[in-house]
Amino acid sequence: MAGALRASGGVGGHVGAPHENKTRTEILISGFGGQGVVRMGQILGMCAIKQGHRVTMLKSHGTETRGGYVRAQLVISPDYVDSPVVENADVFVAFSAPAYKKFFDLCRGHVLYDPEMVEQIRPDAPERHVAVPATQLAKERFNNVLFANMIMLGALTRLAGMDYTAMKAAMVEVIPRFHEQNLNAMEAGYTLPDVVARS
Amino acid sequence: MATVATDRIQEILIAPWAEWAKRATRGKRLLEAGTFAMTEGAIAGGCRCFAGYPITPATDIAEYMSKRLPQVDGYYLQAEDELAGMHMCAGASLGGLKAMTATSGPGYTLMHDAYGWAVTNEIPLVVVDAMRVGPISGITGAPGQGEFYVARYCTHGGNFETIVLSPSSVQEAFWLTIDAFNLAERFRTPVTILTDQVISDMWEDLFIPDDYDALDFVVPRRHNLTMPFHPTNSAELDVAPNIIGRGTGVCVSAYTHTEEGYDIEDMEAHWAQTYRLVNKIRHHRDELTRYETVGVEDAEVIAVAYGANARTVKTGVLEARRRGVRAGFIRLITLWPFLDELFERDVPYVVCELNYDGQLVREVMRAAADKRKVHFMGKSAELHTVTEVAAGLEGVARSGALPKLPYIWTEVR
CATH class of the missing domain: 3.40.50.970 (Thiamin diphosphate (ThDP)-binding fold, Pyr/PP domains)
Structure with a gap:
């Protein structure tokens, strides 16, 4: 994973990659429009660029402003990324049940899911799943579901062994306002007992 | 292999x-x-x-x-x-x-x-x-x-x-x-x-x-305020573009025109204008050559692509190499004028493009040494995957034919 994600353990240490000598890290994030899927990808990508990596991010969405389907596919690598398509995700973040269902098979690594949105998970690989109650926490602590993506980003940062300080700096650079609340939301995800235990 | x-x-x-x-x-x-x-x-x-x-x-x-x-x-x-x-x-x-x-x-x-x-x-x-x-x-x-x-x-x-x-x-x-x-x-x-x-x-x-x-590699705008406005019957490059303005007298017209830009219905003038429009590009094709290749020297099969799906196609070529196929890659950057010279090697070509009707593949067929060895992998609305490209190259290299793959169109005629 060459520094972007930890080489073993955590989310980065997946097994069974079909392309040998894989130096690239693939991250797939999907949910509904308005949940901050693209923003989360943008911060992850910016953080990796600041650390000297090459990054691609494909974003696809329906024509709706809110409520439609959204997907961000990130590839992070020390070298130029040829294919920007995520075919074997090291990490899959599912913000909605349809997204979980649609893209689960593209993931070989860990699945971070919001249990309020994804009520049923596949029984075949429970050890690959990490529940991050981002929506519930956003409502309880910030009285606003919009902070769910930053909670998820904090959890992902810890699980993937990425540089937390750099991630916070990237967030501040990418998001123009409400830095303090967003930092608190990242911290909420980063310090979730379940996440700490799994990292 | x-x-x-x-x-x-x-x-x-x-x-x-x-x-x-x-x-x-x-x-x-x-x-x-x-x-x-x-x-x-x-x-x-x-x-x-x-x-x-x-x-x-x-x-x-x-x-x-x-x-x-x-x-x-x-x-x-x-x-x-x-x-x-x-x-x-x-x-x-x-x-x-x-x-x-x-x-x-x-x-x-x-x-x-x-x-x-x-x-x-x-x-x-x-x-x-x-x-x-x-x-x-x-x-x-x-x-x-x-x-x-x-x-x-x-x-x-x-x-x-x-x-x-x-x-x-x-x-x-x-x-x-x-x-x-x-x-x-x-x-x-x-x-x-x-x-x-x-x-x-x-x-x-x-x-x-x-x-x-x-950035000294930017060609600055120059101003041609004098005759001839249209250098007909000439393939010359780097002629300053016409500028309309007070006192310049530049004429532009949708009709066949003279060097001054006046309309003319005359076969000789038409010939001179066409000579200019066609040959200023044809005679300077060398200035327009832009492409990328990977491993074409020893390739037994070459994938051809441009634009976005050249990205996954290139990874597919490298994956095919890893599987023991001597695969090469040609990415066209200049699409027109078409770079015929890139297809001189008499090997099979696998053209990957994002349409089902087959467009680039027809030009490759025209330019290739043997058009019967030009294969088509058309896909639409989504990039080719690495797996598809590698399977296609492997199929052509080992058996001379593309495998059947869902959502991939191979028929050109």
């Missing part, structure tokens, strides 16, 4: 920015979209006027331009439609400004009349077509490569050649846009950047040099 190490194969990029990138070392690294890169490339290349009509996935270019152009004393104009937008750009260019418009397939087809004006009057312009899958409106958020021939025959009537370039990364979109402006100036013609939804919308790490003004 011997196993070939992927780290020893030769990678070649023939494009002016291979050199430019080495020289421009001070700047910032961003995470931005292809539309952003094309906008910044245009500004760096001297563009000071944008007129157009928004359409997904080119809308962001208009949006970025509306912000950036006023910052550099340029002009942004939202036109009533694409046809008007391109004519406005032609007017701006004739007024002395470098100009650009951007659209997608549905708007591109509306520009044919304006293209004709720009081609015949030798007006430098840059036109971006961010292709989405069609026909007509198709799917707004899905990539296609359906305008390969439309971009070549961008207006009616024949008797002209066109310059069409296609980037395959956000970074390349930046450099290539500067290049497109340079070529437009040097050849006095509209240059088309034929890109697609993926390259336009994709975000990628992008290096932008700090000081645009110090």
Whole structure:
């Protein structure tokens, strides 16, 4: 994973990659429009660029402003990324049940899911799943579901062994306002007992 | 079939920015979209006027331009439609400004009349077509490569050649846009950047040099205020573009014209004009060669692609190599004039493009040593996957035929 994600353990240490000598890290994030899927990808990508990596991010969405389907596919690598398509995700973040269902098979690594949105998970690989109650926490602590993506980003940062300080700096650079609340939301995800235990 | 190490194969990029990138070392690294890169490339290349009509996935270019152009004393104009937008750009260019418009397939087809004006009057312009899958409106958020021939025959009537370039990364979109402006100036013609939804919308790490003004590889706008306005019967390059203004007396016309620009219905004059429009490009093809190759020297099968899906195709080639197939890769950057010389090796070619009807594949069939060895992997609305490309190359290398794959069309005739 060459520094972007930890080489073993955590989310980065997946097994069974079909392309040998894989130096690239693939991250797939999907949910509904308005949940901050693209923003989360943008911060992850910016953080990796600041650390000297090459990054691609494909974003696809329906024509709706809110409520439609959204997907961000990130590839992070020390070298130029040829294919920007995520075919074997090291990490899959599912913000909605349809997204979980649609893209689960593209993931070989860990699945971070919001249990309020994804009520049923596949029984075949429970050890690959990490529940991050981002929506519930956003409502309880910030009285606003919009902070769910930053909670998820904090959890992902810890699980993937990425540089937390750099991630916070990237967030501040990418998001123009409400830095303090967003930092608190990242911290909420980063310090979730379940996440700490799994990292 | 011997196993070939992927780290020893030769990678070649023939494009002016291979050199430019080495020289421009001070700047910032961003995470931005292809539309952003094309906008910044245009500004760096001297563009000071944008007129157009928004359409997904080119809308962001208009949006970025509306912000950036006023910052550099340029002009942004939202036109009533694409046809008007391109004519406005032609007017701006004739007024002395470098100009650009951007659209997608549905708007591109509306520009044919304006293209004709720009081609015949030798007006430098840059036109971006961010292709989405069609026909007509198709799917707004899905990539296609359906305008390969439309971009070549961008207006009616024949008797002209066109310059069409296609980037395959956000970074390349930046450099290539500067290049497109340079070529437009040097050849006095509209240059088309034929890109697609993926390259336009994709975000990628992008290096932008700090000081645009110090970029000495930008061809500046010059002003031709004197006769002949149209150097008919000549293939000469680097003739300064015509500038309309007080006292210049420049004539432009959609009709066959004389050196002065006056309409004329005369076969000799028509011959002289055609000689100019065709041969200023044909006689200077060497100036227009841009491509990338990987491992073609020893290849037993070569994949061919351009634009966004060249990215997954290249990875597919490397994957095929890992499986023991001596696979090569040709990525066309110059689409027109077509680079026939890249297909001289008598080996099978596997052409991967984003349409089911087969467009690029027909040109490769024409240029290849043996057209029976040219295979077609057409896909639409989604990029080829690495797995598909590797399977295709493996099939052709081992049994001379493509395997049956879902969503892949192999029929050309």
